[in-house]
Amino acid sequence: MTRLSKNAVTVLERRYLARNEASELIETPEGMFRRVADAIAAGDKAYAPDADVAALSDKFYEIMTELLFMPNSPTLMNAGKPLGQLSACFVLPVADSMPEIFEAVKNAALIHKSGGGTGFSFSRLRASGATVRSTGGVASGPISFMKVFNAATEAVKQGGTRRGANMGILRVDHPDIVDFIQCKKDTSEITNFNISVGLTEKFMEAVERNEEYDLIDPRDKTVVARRNAREVFDLKPGSELLMLGDETQGIALQKVENALANPCGEQPLLPYESCNLGSLNLARMLREKDGAYEIDYALLGETVDAAVHFLDNVIEVNKYPLPQIEEMTLATRKIGLGVMGFADMLYRLGIPYNSEEGIQTANDIMSFINERAHAASIALAEKRGAFPLYEKSTLAAGGKPYRNATCTTIAPTGTISIICGASSGVEPLFALSFVRNVMDDDELPQVDPYFAEVAKREGFYSDTLMRRIAKEGTLAHIDEVPEHVKRVFVTAHDISPKYHIRMQSAFQRHTDNAVSKTVNFRHEATREEVAEVFTLAYKLGCKGVTIYRDGSRSGQVLYVGDKKKEGAEEAPIVRAVTPRPRPEITRGITEKVVIGCGNLYVTVNYDDEGICEVFANLGRAGGCPSQSEAASRLISTALRSGMDVNAVIEQLKGIRCLSTVRQRATNPNIKVLSCPDAIGKVLEKVAKIKAQEDAERLHSAVIPPIEKEPLTDGCEIMDGTSARAGTPCPECGSKLEHEGGCVICRACGYSKCG
Numbered sequence: 001m002t003r004l005s006k007n008a009v010t011v012l013e014r015r016y017l018a019r020n021e022a023s024e025l026i027e028t029p030e031g032m033f034r035r036v037a038d039a040i041a042a043g044d045k046a047y048a049p050d051a052d053v054a055a056l057s058d059k060f061y062e063i064m065t066e067l068l069f070m071p072n073s074p075t076l077m078n079a080g081k082p083l084g085q086l087s088a089c090f091v092l093p094v095a096d097s098m099p100e101i102f103e104a105v106k107n108a109a110l111i112h113k114s115g116g117g118t119g120f121s122f123s124r125l126r127a128s129g130a131t132v133r134s135t136g137g138v139a140s141g142p143i144s145f146m147k148v149f150n151a152a153t154e155a156v157k158q159g160g161t162r163r164g165a166n167m168g169i170l171r172v173d174h175p176d177i178v179d180f181i182q183c184k185k186d187t188s189e190i191t192n193f194n195i196s197v198g199l200t201e202k203f204m205e206a207v208e209r210n211e212e213y214d215l216i217d218p219r220d221k222t223v224v225a226r227r228n229a230r231e232v233f234d235l236k237p238g239s240e241l242l243m244l245g246d247e248t249q250g251i252a253l254q255k256v257e258n259a260l261a262n263p264c265g266e267q268p269l270l271p272y273e274s275c276n277l278g279s280l281n282l283a284r285m286l287r288e289k290d291g292a293y294e295i296d297y298a299l300l301g302e303t304v305d306a307a308v309h310f311l312d313n314v315i316e317v318n319k320y321p322l323p324q325i326e327e328m329t330l331a332t333r334k335i336g337l338g339v340m341g342f343a344d345m346l347y348r349l350g351i352p353y354n355s356e357e358g359i360q361t362a363n364d365i366m367s368f369i370n371e372r373a374h375a376a377s378i379a380l381a382e383k384r385g386a387f388p389l390y391e392k393s394t395l396a397a398g399g400k401p402y403r404n405a406t407c408t409t410i411a412p413t414g415t416i417s418i419i420c421g422a423s424s425g426v427e428p429l430f431a432l433s434f435v436r437n438v439m440d441d442d443e444l445p446q447v448d449p450y451f452a453e454v455a456k457r458e459g460f461y462s463d464t465l466m467r468r469i470a471k472e473g474t475l476a477h478i479d480e481v482p483e484h485v486k487r488v489f490v491t492a493h494d495i496s497p498k499y500h501i502r503m504q505s506a507f508q509r510h511t512d513n514a515v516s517k518t519v520n521f522r523h524e525a526t527r528e529e530v531a532e533v534f535t536l537a538y539k540l541g542c543k544g545v546t547i548y549r550d551g552s553r554s555g556q557v558l559y560v561g562d563k564k565k566e567g568a569e570e571a572p573i574v575r576a577v578t579p580r581p582r583p584e585i586t587r588g589i590t591e592k593v594v595i596g597c598g599n600l601y602v603t604v605n606y607d608d609e610g611i612c613e614v615f616a617n618l619g620r621a622g623g624c625p626s627q628s629e630a631a632s633r634l635i636s637t638a639l640r641s642g643m644d645v646n647a648v649i650e651q652l653k654g655i656r657c658l659s660t661v662r663q664r665a666t667n668p669n670i671k672v673l674s675c676p677d678a679i680g681k682v683l684e685k686v687a688k689i690k691a692q693e694d695a696e697r698l699h700s701a702v703i704p705p706i707e708k709e710p711l712t713d714g715c716e717i718m719d720g721t722s723a724r725a726g727t728p729c730p731e732c733g734s735k736l737e738h739e740g741g742c743v744i745c746r747a748c749g750y751s752k753c754g
């Protein structure tokens with residue numbers, strides 16, 4: 001087994017390895033990989049009872065432990081366990097009736113509980129103000145119901161530990177499209193959604209000609225209004241744009257109305273489909289020859305074959321959260337094999353990301369992967385049969401049956417790229433060096449391993465220089481670094497937005513589904529520059545595009561680089577946050593919790609704005625009353641200062657006290673691990689009560705008119721939580737990075753994406 005980095009081991013221990021009821025680790029990384037390999041290899045028994053499952057398990061174990069391939073997070077977490085839910089994301093239809101809407105809410109809650117994310121198209125819902133014939137009233141519209149979905153997501157934690165992520169899609173010709181585009185202007189609302197605008201060919205043609213286009217009533221398809229397309233296009237460049245039309249179905253199925261996408265937009269799916277993803281680590285697909293690196297296509301091809309087999313078996317052994325999802329997933333058997341470590345590969349090949357050679361490398365390697373994956377799917381179909389809907393698909397015209405309706409997807413790799421020690425997806429590296437604070441206020445520079453190797457070989461490495469590079473955020477102005485090194489070791493902000501799009505397009509040409517990628521803009525980017533990139537992405541055939549403009553939210557307080565550039569604005573400083581006053585009237589609960597020291601009485605109160613105070617008092621048995629009071633005061637202050645209650649809960653739950661853990665073994669009344677764990681669980685209970693109350697009010701909420709939003713108010717995609725790029729990680733406090741259409745903490749692995 002290839003040695004895992006310290007960071008990878010930390011992420012595995014915190015998020016993936018099995019624990020017992022006392023929250024003690026009972027699994028090693030090797031044990032996890034063997035558990036997954038055995039469970040997935042067992043899928044062969046469905047087609048060949050005498051199959052050599054042990055040998056196949058060894059092969060799957062090898063490609064994971066050698067860090068050549070890694071499945072998505074739910075597979076690593078749940079394969080071989082009772083839950084057995086292995087898919088990363090699902091899509092659910094939302095029909096235009098109250099029972100069907102709340103059926104979708106229920107189904108989403110079940111999916112989030114199992115550890116998956118959800119995508120919804122709200123395009124079938126009638127516009128706000130439309131007549132409801134059954135009651136004579138008026139419809140509240142898609143935005144109002146999105147708030148209901150959002151509140152339900154708040155109340156249900158993903159896999160019992162985190163909130164789920166959602167993607168909300170609305171067609172650009174829906175009458176409520178303007179309100180939808182600007183629905184996240186208030187950053188405290190709809191916090192668990194990425195939003196995507198579904199574009200049409202007619203709309204983009206109208207944008208180019210600066211003409212009006214039709215807004216269509218989703219019920220009877222009549223034209224209800226017209227708007228200038230360019231004005232709508234310019235409203236808020238910052239939403240992820242999902243390109244609708246035949247091309248979004250990849251090579252799979254004929255165009256289906258109301259196509260959906262998963263939470264990061266890279267996987268267009270039909271209603272009730274799930275996505276089963278995994279990624280190849282391109283950084284490991286190299287070999288040295290005559291002192292230089294070259295791509296090892298033989299190794300890459302063998303790994304693609306094994307990965308396609310692995311992902312098809314995932315579909316077979318998966319335990320689906322809904323029968324409709326199982327039926328639809330088995331009907332199309334879509335898999336999404338992607339890549340990570342592309343930036344690492346380019347560094348070792350000596351090729352700049354922002355170069356014609358870099359674009360050609362992307363084109364060549366993804367072309368090879370896509371063709372090999374298709375060949376592997378055809379080979380599986382010869383043994384196992386084509387996917388059931390094959391005859392109704394565009395693939396049937398080719399004559400060769402496929403096992404899988406789609407084979408390739410480039411998804412965010414989030415924590416699995418940390419496990420593999422690789423750069424994320426097809427993104428450039430965010431930074432070559434950053435400084436991590438350690439004990440006694442010391443600063444420890446964390447440097448990309450290959451850059452450090454080159455720096456030492458070239459003779460310019462020093463801790464002082466690495467700290468300076470971390471502050472600058474780029475090599476561009478570092479005179480000590482040779483020009484030929486600067487040329488190769490570019491990072492996200494060294495690359496122009498147009499090169500970001502051209503790179504995405506190169507991968508998209510050879511990807512069945514879509515490519516999840518972030519286009520980075522400097523803070524001073526204009527609306528016109530952003531619109532130009534959207535237009536270029538459309539013309540180059542990208543199926544979706546996500547942009548992030550540096551410093552686009554007032555909450556962004558951490559950056560790569562802290563020196564003021566000439567002509568640039570001052571970097572914002574971190575200002576003290578004053579908690580809101582305690583409200584005069586609150587409501588809440590008090591719960592008695594048995595701990596090792598006796599009885600702990602936890603009171604949690606809230607008002608309409610949210611949870612605002614916590615009290616924790618010990619009974620007569622004693623314990624640590626001063627520590628309980630201190631913890632309560634700090635939690636109350638944090639919550640009244642605007643901190644997300646779920647971030648507080650995540651920090652508290654799981655903390656262990658030796659006295660309490662020891663007594664749990666003999667005292668069945670003890671259900672917690674410590675005082676903080678008890679407070680966290682009561683907080684979680686009250687948060688659900690508050691969310692349910694909010695949900696009951698939201699369906700009748702009135703949406704105020706929203707004016708056109710200036711570019712400086714924000715221009716980015718959320719990751720499905722209140723966490724944003726540049727802000728501190730809610731778990732460890734390190735800087736969050738925006739990449740692959742997601743937000744990731746490279747220090748501890750916090751992410752919404754597998």
